[in-house]
Amino acid sequence: QVQLMESGGGLVQPGGSLTLSCAASENIFSFRAMDWFRQAPGKQRELVARIRNDGTTYYAEAVKGRFTISGDNAKNTVYLQMNSLKPEDTAVYYCHGSRTGPDYWGQGTQVTVSS
Numbered sequence: 001q002v003q004l005m006e007s008g009g010g011l012v013q014p015g016g017s018l019t020l021s022c023a024a025s026e027n028i029f030s031f032r033a034m035d036w037f038r039q040a041p042g043k044q045r046e047l048v049a050r051i052r053n054d055g056t057t058y059y060a061e062a063v064k065g066r067f068t069i070s071g072d073n074a075k076n077t078v079y080l081q082m083n084s085l086k087p088e089d090t091a092v093y094y095c096h097g098s099r100t101g102p103d104y105w106g107q108g109t110q111v112t113v114s115s
Contacts, residue, residue, distance in 0.1 A: 002026055002104045004095045009109030012085055016113070020080040022095030022106060028071050029053045031097040031104075034078045036069060038091035038111075046080070049080060063089075085113045 003025040012018050020036065028034055033052045039045040049069040050058040057069055068081040078095065090113050095106035 002098060003089050004096065004104055004106035006093065006095050006106045006109040009017065009111045010077070010085075011112045011114065013089060013115050014113055015086060016085050017083045018111060020082070020093055020095075020109060020111070022078040022080075024076045024078070024097065026076065027073065028076050028078055029073055031101065032099045033097075034069075034071060035096040035098070036078075036080045037094045037096055038089075039094070039108075040088075040091040043091075048093070051078065082111070085111075086114050097114060 005023045006016060006020060007073040016052055033050050034063050035050045036048045037045050038048050049067055051069045051071050060068060062091040066084045071078045092110050094108045097104040
């Protein structure tokens with residue numbers, strides 16, 4: 001059973017930074033892509049960033065230029081570096097892995113941006 005475990009969430013002031021980590025129980029490049037999604041209260045879950053197994057990346061317009069997704073194959077970990085955080089970035093952030101067959105989700109980590 002593949003497991004994804006997020007960490008690194010917390011409370012940060014506007015303009016601050018956080019780095020989220022997603023530790024996978026398998027080689028991250030066995031996935032077609034690894035993603036970070038987020039879900040704010042009362043809103044649908046949305047894709048924030050993606051890293052494909054060829055190394056290419058995708059970012060939602062709302063985070064482009066502020067967030068960076070990366071992967072460390074040796075540690076089976078995907079990261080989301082978040083800079084210049086805004087109150088509207090407040091959400092539960094989920095790690096997601098896709099490949100042929102079922103998708104995999106982590107349990108989520110709360111990020112709160114507030115003064």
